[in-house]
Amino acid sequence: MTSILTSPDLTELEAEFQPLELSLDAQNLLFREARTANAFTDEPVTEEQIRAIYDLAKWGPTAMNSQPLRVVLVQSPEARARLVEHMAGGNRARTEAAPLVAVLAADHDFHDDFHKTFPAFPGARDVFSDESARIASAHLSAGLQVGYFILAVRAAGLAAGPMGGFDAEAVSREFFPDGRHQALLVVNIGQPAAEAFRPRQPRLDFSDVVTSV
Numbered sequence: 210m211t212s213i214l215t216s217p218d219l220t221e222l223e224a225e226f227q228p229l230e231l232s233l234d235a236q237n238l239l240f241r242e243a244r245t246a247n248a249f250t251d252e253p254v255t256e257e258q259i260r261a262i263y264d265l266a267k268w269g270p271t272a273m274n275s276q277p278l279r280v281v282l283v284q285s286p287e288a289r290a291r292l293v294e295h296m297a298g299g300n301r302a303r304t305e306a307a308p309l310v311a312v313l314a315a316d317h318d319f320h321d322d323f324h325k326t327f328p329a330f331p332g333a334r335d336v337f338s339d340e341s342a343r344i345a346s347a348h349l350s351a352g353l354q355v356g357y358f359i360l361a362v363r364a365a366g367l368a369a370g371p372m373g374g375f376d377a378e379a380v381s382r383e384f385f386p387d388g389r390h391q392a393l394l395v396v397n398i399g400q401p402a403a404e405a406f407r408p409r410q411p412r413l414d415f416s417d418v419v420t421s422v
Contacts, residue, residue: 239363244409245371245406246405246406247404247406247407248306249306249401249405250402253399254309254399258365259282262358262367263280263358265361265364266360267354269353269357271353272350273327274327275319277316277319277348278358279313279315280313281312281385282310283312283384288384291383292310292380295376295383300372300374300375303370311398312392314351314390315393316347316389316390317390318389319347320336320337347391355371355393355394362398367399368399368400369396373394380395
């Protein structure tokens with residue numbers, strides 16, 4: 210498969226995406242060349258890298274600057290075995306072999322931290338006194354943060370293997386026993402192996418998605 214980065218019409222492509230401020234290399238790293246990784250090398254992910262990933266992802270916009278995303282890094286063999294038990298099908302082998310696995314969850318009581326994230330608005334916590342509205346907001350903003358997290362993994366020069374094939378309720382009970390968190394996604398992280406990527410699948414065109422009113 211010919212890489213966009215090495216294609217002969219690179220100059221034409223650069224001209225096509227001139228309206229974007231981000232360099233072509235950065236665009237490709239974060240979006241066009243990036244795909245879900247299904248296999249990784251055994252090179253470890255360092256604490257410095259994972260801290261840098263979070264410190265970048267945390268700046269993405271959310272509702273009222275809420276920060277409902279919670280991350281559990283599954284590192285010990287015992288914890289990895291507990292997670293693998295709740296993964297589906299082929300995701301079990303991927304999860305066993307990945308250098309690092311992260312469970313991303315939404316904290317349904319995120320408003321307890323509003324004094325840290327919205328200090329200028331002392332009454333912000335009261336906005337989410339309704340539990341159902343708060344949980345819906347938690348899932349929306351945490352979902353946004355999941356996307357930022359995946360992009361930040363790519364920005365760190367690593368590959369992400371996000372997986373939705375798992376028993377979310379069981380994983381939530383296993384890793385968030387307080388009952389206030391809901392697991393949203395399991396993400397394998399590391400350096401991609403040679404056979405990591407499947408062929409790129411098509412995307413909808415602008416005309417398929419965007420309308421003007």
